[in-house]
Amino acid sequence: MKDRNHLAGVSTTHQVHIIENGLIDIPMLQILQPDGSLHDEAVEPEIDRETATRIYDTMEYIRVLDERMIGAQRQGRISFYLASTGEEAASVASAAALSDKDMIMSQYREQGALAYRGYTTTQFMNQMFSNQEDPNKGRQMPIHYGDKPLNFMTISSPLGTQIPQASGYAYGQKMAGNEAITICYFGEGAASEGDFHAGLNMAAVLNCPVIFFCRNNGYAISTPADEQFAGDGIASRGIGYGVKTIRVDGNDPLAVYAATKQAREIALKENCPVLIEAMTYRLAAHSTSDDPTGYRSREEEDKWRAKDPIQRMAKWLTSKGWYDEEANKKLIEKSRQDVLAALKTSEKVDICPIEDIVTDVYDDVPWHLKEQLDALKSHIKKYPDAYPKTSGRVK
Amino acid sequence: MKDRNHLAGVSTTHQVHIIENGLIDIPMLQILQPDGSLHDEAVEPEIDRETATRIYDTMEYIRVLDERMIGAQRQGRISFYLASTGEEAASVASAAALSDKDMIMSQYREQGALAYRGYTTTQFMNQMFSNQEDPNKGRQMPIHYGDKPLNFMTISSPLGTQIPQASGYAYGQKMAGNEAITICYFGEGAASEGDFHAGLNMAAVLNCPVIFFCRNNGYAISTPADEQFAGDGIASRGIGYGVKTIRVDGNDPLAVYAATKQAREIALKENCPVLIEAMTYRLAAHSTSDDPTGYRSREEEDKWRAKDPIQRMAKWLTSKGWYDEEANKKLIEKSRQDVLAALKTSEKVDICPIEDIVTDVYDDVPWHLKEQLDALKSHIKKYPDAYPKTSGRVK
Amino acid sequence: MAKMNLLQAINNALITVMEQDERVMVFGEDVGHFGGVFRATSHLQEKFGKGRCFNTPLTEQGIIGFANGMASQGSVPVAEIQFGDYIFPAFDQIVNETAKFRYRSGGQFSVGTLTIRTPYGGGIAGGHYHSQSPEAFFAHCPGLKIVIPRNPYQAKGLLLASIRDDNPVLFMEPKRLYRASVSDVPEDDYELPLGKADTVQEGSDITLLGWGAQIEILQKAAEMALDDGVSCEIIDLRSILPWDVDAVCESVMKTGRLLINHEAPQTGGFASEIAATVQDKCFLYLEAPIARVCGLDTPYPLAHEKEYMPDQFKTYEAIKRTLNY
Amino acid sequence: MAKMNLLQAINNALITVMEQDERVMVFGEDVGHFGGVFRATSHLQEKFGKGRCFNTPLTEQGIIGFANGMASQGSVPVAEIQFGDYIFPAFDQIVNETAKFRYRSGGQFSVGTLTIRTPYGGGIAGGHYHSQSPEAFFAHCPGLKIVIPRNPYQAKGLLLASIRDDNPVLFMEPKRLYRASVSDVPEDDYELPLGKADTVQEGSDITLLGWGAQIEILQKAAEMALDDGVSCEIIDLRSILPWDVDAVCESVMKTGRLLINHEAPQTGGFASEIAATVQDKCFLYLEAPIARVCGLDTPYPLAHEKEYMPDQFKTYEAIKRTLNY
Ligand SMILES: Cc1ncc(C[n+]2csc(CCOP(=O)(O)OP(=O)(O)O)c2C)c(N)n1
Ligand SMILES: Cc1ncc(C[n+]2csc(CCOP(=O)(O)OP(=O)(O)O)c2C)c(N)n1
Numbered sequence A, B: 001m002k003d004r005n006h007l008a009g010v011s012t013t014h015q016v017h018i019i020e021n022g023l024i025d026i027p028m029l030q031i032l033q034p035d036g037s038l039h040d041e042a043v044e045p046e047i048d049r050e051t052a053t054r055i056y057d058t059m060e061y062i063r064v065l066d067e068r069m070i071g072a073q074r075q076g077r078i079s080f081y082l083a084s085t086g087e088e089a090a091s092v093a094s095a096a097a098l099s100d101k102d103m104i105m106s107q108y109r110e111q112g113a114l115a116y117r118g119y120t121t122t123q124f125m126n127q128m129f130s131n132q133e134d135p136n137k138g139r140q141m142p143i144h145y146g147d148k149p150l151n152f153m154t155i156s157s158p159l160g161t162q163i164p165q166a167s168g169y170a171y172g173q174k175m176a177g178n179e180a181i182t183i184c185y186f187g188e189g190a191a192s193e194g195d196f197h198a199g200l201n202m203a204a205v206l207n208c209p210v211i212f213f214c215r216n217n218g219y220a221i222s223t224p225a226d227e228q229f230a231g232d233g234i235a236s237r238g239i240g241y242g243v244k245t246i247r248v249d250g251n252d253p254l255a256v257y258a259a260t261k262q263a264r265e266i267a268l269k270e271n272c273p274v275l276i277e278a279m280t281y282r283l284a285a286h287s288t289s290d291d292p293t294g295y296r297s298r299e300e301e302d303k304w305r306a307k308d309p310i311q312r313m314a315k316w317l318t319s320k321g322w323y324d325e326e327a328n329k330k331l332i333e334k335s336r337q338d339v340l341a342a343l344k345t346s347e348k349v350d351i352c353p354i355e356d357i358v359t360d361v362y363d364d365v366p367w368h369l370k371e372q373l374d375a376l377k378s379h380i381k382k383y384p385d386a387y388p389k390t391s392g393r394v395k
Numbered sequence C, D: 001m002a003k004m005n006l007l008q009a010i011n012n013a014l015i016t017v018m019e020q021d022e023r024v025m026v027f028g029e030d031v032g033h034f035g036g037v038f039r040a041t042s043h044l045q046e047k048f049g050k051g052r053c054f055n056t057p058l059t060e061q062g063i064i065g066f067a068n069g070m071a072s073q074g075s076v077p078v079a080e081i082q083f084g085d086y087i088f089p090a091f092d093q094i095v096n097e098t099a100k101f102r103y104r105s106g107g108q109f110s111v112g113t114l115t116i117r118t119p120y121g122g123g124i125a126g127g128h129y130h131s132q133s134p135e136a137f138f139a140h141c142p143g144l145k146i147v148i149p150r151n152p153y154q155a156k157g158l159l160l161a162s163i164r165d166d167n168p169v170l171f172m173e174p175k176r177l178y179r180a181s182v183s184d185v186p187e188d189d190y191e192l193p194l195g196k197a198d199t200v201q202e203g204s205d206i207t208l209l210g211w212g213a214q215i216e217i218l219q220k221a222a223e224m225a226l227d228d229g230v231s232c233e234i235i236d237l238r239s240i241l242p243w244d245v246d247a248v249c250e251s252v253m254k255t256g257r258l259l260i261n262h263e264a265p266q267t268g269g270f271a272s273e274i275a276a277t278v279q280d281k282c283f284l285y286l287e288a289p290i291a292r293v294c295g296l297d298t299p300y301p302l303a304h305e306k307e308y309m310p311d312q313f314k315t316y317e318a319i320k321r322t323l324n325y
């Protein structure tokens, strides 16, 4: 046994010494003040105009997308949606700090990271309409995006499962000698799952180059953070795992960018995990199935609306002379039109043919699934009206 | 959302600030020096001669029991055993600090706590011979003790499962208004399970009066602590959960006693969990199925043999004038004889009658198990030689 | 009598038992102040306080671990798993702990007071992770009871019986029926027996067996078959474990034919256990192979949900095949 | 050819594939330096380095989560779960993740390279938690393959095929055979097919079906029956999922009788699936009900292990009952 974790380096005391909450202060990195001006003591991260603009534009885009899709769900055009309003900086600015080779494993509220990577409006729509142009073949609910060319792992609903997976993915990257890391996003609620514990501990012990990025947005559906945990957020857990940890203002795109940039460098150079806790707030409802008025106040929301990351960044861009109000208006307008147009197109695209009900269960379709498919096809032919989405194409 | 866990009280920084290992020092409570003398700065815990002697005698007893049972296993008289040599102080002295009403949920290496509660040699033997006098009816492997009258929960092999259970048990005690707490023992290996995470977090959030007592003995079978976790032991995790934490020298009975006493007071008064990490060493093999020479050195073992808790306490007792060498020798001799005698008696006791193969699956035996039992009985009658342990009693 | 939907019947059952027995405590993700994502626990926290109805952190293994501990202490936990699809992180606590607690301790300790409630099943455009019917995973585990109601009346009576039964019960609620319709439910206390099937409709030509939301499907298929002059007996199993072999076999001995319908994938589904048992006990009475109309052996798909489901048309066709064997 | 016991055959298979493909990595609790509690991974760390053969922290959900991640990246993980009884904390990662990874992503991502090895089964005085046979819990989960060898020769050939198969495989090792005997195993590379049953012995009166360590039991029972002049055909299923329905049905159509034996509890065990399928496909050929000789519907007991086990005597009696039906 090496003594690192057992006794060497442990000091002794002779009075009962209780380690308590509040013993250590985990400060939050903030570079831009809520009003958008640079903190006096802050160092502006190295960021060029192009990157800064792309972060900003992506945030604006996502806000438009979110608004429109909530609308589309209300109109009954899609069955479900989940917005990231107020949290755009956390996912967009962190994704901006990565290399395209880095794998993204997300929870479900990180559409900003996906858009930053280059996912198109049409791609978003195809997934949400579960049509045959969705590379995921329409097999999961709306918002469960996934795109191999963009190194964005297909989202899975069970919470926390991607956390130990990210450790394993990063381990594989390291062993393969790739100059790449994995980033794993999750909410402060998901961090209560056993998989969180396993994932962080394993990454620390097995030296995996992975960034664990927690969006602490104050709620898990209706459950407030103080009914989720009693410690100092998620960051304080990093200490217990021996994982380097940074807490950051999740509504400050520059802080998120700077922290993630540095985390990536550390992860890659030192082959180790880094935990980032981004303090933010879910301004949106949990999803279109949720109504937050049942569990929180308007005032609380308003307090956070004032910390809006998009406005904050706009002010900073302006101060840099990088902000063009006209162009921005046009961009928003164009995004709206793009979304509406893509929506109209995608909703008319067929779902996958019935054959795809049995593909991808295994690498090949085994005999029993062939049998089941054959039986199903004959059945559909007998009752075409009962299965209108596929019957027209059954031969 | 209350701000306790979200933003209030969080300070800001404007440079990337990395929280790392070693940032905080978690010292280890030691009252007795390894040579048995009191530390200058230490306060002797309030402990009367009777309690001190009972702790000491129980440790001696357990060491005898462990030795003899390893021998019995080698002789093929029992199938399996698991010793606690070197770790006796951790379980015995902590149990001594409890009330008999407190529930004990143990892992499997806490025979010392059970003996302290009053489990008799005969009871130990009945369990290990899986005979019909074992209240657990011989259904689990040797060392899976359990005794309702002593408030000692029947042990379960799957690691870590008792941790969230202990939180729930303690919550029930609190709601029922019992003046009692739960103590939950586990190894540093088991602390890697997801159930550990769930149990500690839930206890903290739901204010459960429970002591989580981790025996960090450096190994989980062959896996050394530094391949188990990368943080500062298990104690450092307490910070992340917002759980009051004490690290203690597990080979110092006075320190274990003092820490557990205080932890119990806090848990009961403040309705909250307390985590204790006892630093100790598994001098024994993992179990009779294990051979530690495959993964650690003799020197390492010797280093720890020198920290023996029994000798340490003997010296302190001597300094108090509470130690009677003659009496101690007799006690050990008597324990040996008791164990041998009980062994001989218990191994001759029948296992439970065949009817017990189907009882306790449900509260009553349902129709299908009655059917299965009837069929089994007729079958045994046909082949009595194949089922010698039960056939003689099948009617 | 009051008109209630299935959710209201569950809420009403919880209120009934919480008023009587203060050891009863209800918890899970979002079940506290908010009343659960489906609102089955609405107003319980207001009525009974935060100590007896509370949110837990987001950890299913923790919820059931905690519940096991509470039950072994003597409390009466009613734990909610938000969706049946998310019960698997708790699989170890249920299969290795809940189910074996009493047996391994020789009856000294038990978690008999535990009830686990969870919504299950498809037909709500939920895809893989909001549609599964996991009953068969648990049916292979001695020590558990598994109960599934098909309407509000059953929901209340079976839930009350489950909570009071001295064995751990997995109570699975067909979520597509939650608000589907209202029916008459007594406001008084009542129980329906566990382990007993319910004959929904008598018939002479074939026995149709199912549970939960699929009973509706069987009824529709039976109507279609009636037009062909086929008389179907419909049995609602209600309890999956232990299940009512006598009632099923009695019916099969009368009709000579059996069809079992469930939403879960066919391979290893609970229909296989029923078929294996019935072919053994009724061998000489069977006039045709026992038919299984089940989900496909694939994950639960989204876009092809309609095609995946063992609906009335597939059931009707299988009835015909069985009759014409 | 070399003489190997089952453990050595596994170790040999791992060496064979690790030498060929550096993407193969082996890990789990105690598998590193120590070589695993059963020593199946002995010397692999020495040979291939700590990067490719390593201890993990003690967390089964973590081991499989980590393995899923590695596999989706393109590595070839061979993860060990120390005992089949401890696989349940990983149930969610296996059932909701491993099995659905490819389907949910439309084939973009998969964990097809994953193999999970685990010892299973009783007869070693292990009680509840060192004896379980959990195959049926996984057999209800589309997307997985489940493979069980019955001797050293199969162990090597099936393990090599499992590791190379582009689907996640749960490879279950009958631990009471680990050191039970040695037999001839080719030192060269070879594979045995997945999804194919193996006819152990031909016969004409009844088909005896099993897998893993229970094949021995079937052989002993068949010998007893032979003394009565009964000719048994013995089939080793080898793959539980997908399983070889054709081979089984062909045999049953020939013999007219089927007996299935497994150690796991009867209710919901995999014998139920086989019986349900065979009664459907071979209805007119069956001369007696399909018999199941299985574990009792209780947790696996310690003191009554002998009585619990579906041994040769119980099997022989069931053969007679089936023949005399
Ligand atoms: C294992 C599991 N349990 C429960 C759920 C249901 N569920 C979906 S989202 C959610 C809350 C998640 O909160 P958090 O992780 O904080 O993310 P946020 O929604 O705030 O972004 C819950 C309970 C789930 N998807 N998976
Ligand atoms: C869930 C589970 N996984 C694996 C095992 C096998 N196992 C038994 S003891 C042990 C090591 C436990 O180490 P630790 O918790 O440190 O306790 P110690 O033996 O050191 O007292 C392992 C891996 C188990 N019993 N349960």
Ligand SMILES: [Mg+2]
Pocket: A187, A188, A189, A215, A216, A217, A218, A219, A220, A221, A282
């Ligand atoms: Mg959240």
Ligand SMILES: [Mg+2]
Pocket: B187, B188, B189, B215, B216, B217, B218, B219, B220, B221
């Ligand atoms: Mg240990």
